[in-house]
Amino acid sequence: MTKSIDFYFDIISPYAYIAHKKIEKINKDNRILFNYKPMLLGGLHNLANITAPAFNDFKMKNMKNDCDLVSKKNSIQFRWNEKFPINSLYIMRGYLFVNHDKKKEYLNKFFDAYWKDNKDLSNQDNINEILKTLNIDPNLFLEGIKDDEIKKLLKQMTTEAFNLEIFGAPTFIYNNKLFWGQDRLEYAIDEFLSLK
Amino acid sequence: MTKSIDFYFDIISPYAYIAHKKIEKINKDNRILFNYKPMLLGGLHNLANITAPAFNDFKMKNMKNDCDLVSKKNSIQFRWNEKFPINSLYIMRGYLFVNHDKKKEYLNKFFDAYWKDNKDLSNQDNINEILKTLNIDPNLFLEGIKDDEIKKLLKQMTTEAFNLEIFGAPTFIYNNKLFWGQDRLEYAIDEFLSLK
Numbered sequence: 001m002t003k004s005i006d007f008y009f010d011i012i013s014p015y016a017y018i019a020h021k022k023i024e025k026i027n028k029d030n031r032i033l034f035n036y037k038p039m040l041l042g043g044l045h046n047l048a049n050i051t052a053p054a055f056n057d058f059k060m061k062n063m064k065n066d067c068d069l070v071s072k073k074n075s076i077q078f079r080w081n082e083k084f085p086i087n088s089l090y091i092m093r094g095y096l097f098v099n100h101d102k103k104k105e106y107l108n109k110f111f112d113a114y115w116k117d118n119k120d121l122s123n124q125d126n127i128n129e130i131l132k133t134l135n136i137d138p139n140l141f142l143e144g145i146k147d148d149e150i151k152k153l154l155k156q157m158t159t160e161a162f163n164l165e166i167f168g169a170p171t172f173i174y175n176n177k178l179f180w181g182q183d184r185l186e187y188a189i190d191e192f193l194s195l196k
Numbered sequence: 197m198t199k200s201i202d203f204y205f206d207i208i209s210p211y212a213y214i215a216h217k218k219i220e221k222i223n224k225d226n227r228i229l230f231n232y233k234p235m236l237l238g239g240l241h242n243l244a245n246i247t248a249p250a251f252n253d254f255k256m257k258n259m260k261n262d263c264d265l266v267s268k269k270n271s272i273q274f275r276w277n278e279k280f281p282i283n284s285l286y287i288m289r290g291y292l293f294v295n296h297d298k299k300k301e302y303l304n305k306f307f308d309a310y311w312k313d314n315k316d317l318s319n320q321d322n323i324n325e326i327l328k329t330l331n332i333d334p335n336l337f338l339e340g341i342k343d344d345e346i347k348k349l350l351k352q353m354t355t356e357a358f359n360l361e362i363f364g365a366p367t368f369i370y371n372n373k374l375f376w377g378q379d380r381l382e383y384a385i386d387e388f389l390s391l392k
Contacts, residue, residue, distance in 0.1 A: 069383060180258050
């Protein structure tokens, strides 16, 4: 039995952002353990032979409306990013590169910048601005995310997710059960609380 | 303002079955009006350029588990059909063919046969058996579903759904707002009750 709910995410996913905010609300007392597992959603979709909703006009429009609606229902600040989608490769490699004690703040700042403040995170200046607030040297960061070990690690984590039959984000895994989508966070928590 | 929630469905969709059962539970007192709108999901997917989850191994496996889970949480009897997917063309044309006062019973019996009792509805004998319990003559039925008017009507209703930017089932529309998926039934009902 694993001791925590694995939470597979990519910062590019609006539903991963919503799930993250829901987790923060639901889990203020930290009675549920979440293990954050980064992956590259674009790479995962390729492995699973899935066309992301972002690349279908009808799904895209629905996703936009649905994210607005779900956010409102859950009192989550949310604003659709005008530059969606972008390649999240560097941002996700960055999550792996930064020190363990900065990962949570890194995640929060990048999630908020993209899904609350409509920042264009394909623009390096905007990324650098966030890095500065995290006291991370942008040059060291740029070097870090081009490091072979970091590149390999993100690939490996994405492949690991795929090998668990994960095909989208967010995905929760607990007790070997897979729950896909922010709508299933509560189901994963039920499973956790029933077996804890 | 429309007076009812439009409910777009195809009997082939397990989530449409679940939504239908949820509606029956939630709406025992009939305070919410639902307008059942048949369409051909396969045709709709083609129009919207969408690969159905049934044709991706990972999505298929997840859908199966998820339907089991959602049914259990909602106390709905459900059993994954071993012959999924089949072509629902004749069954959906049949829904249009049968008399108005038999549509509800027709829907219930075909939904239950496919998503509760694991009947192979690609087999005409199994269809005929259900028709008999509805006092519908199988020969008249077979003629009816090959009638040009019925063929045209199902195509037309599917195109109408597509023109409303519907791309999947179940879909609910109320107050010009589109809600996709059984997970959004409660949102559609909230909208209905807030504006009624």
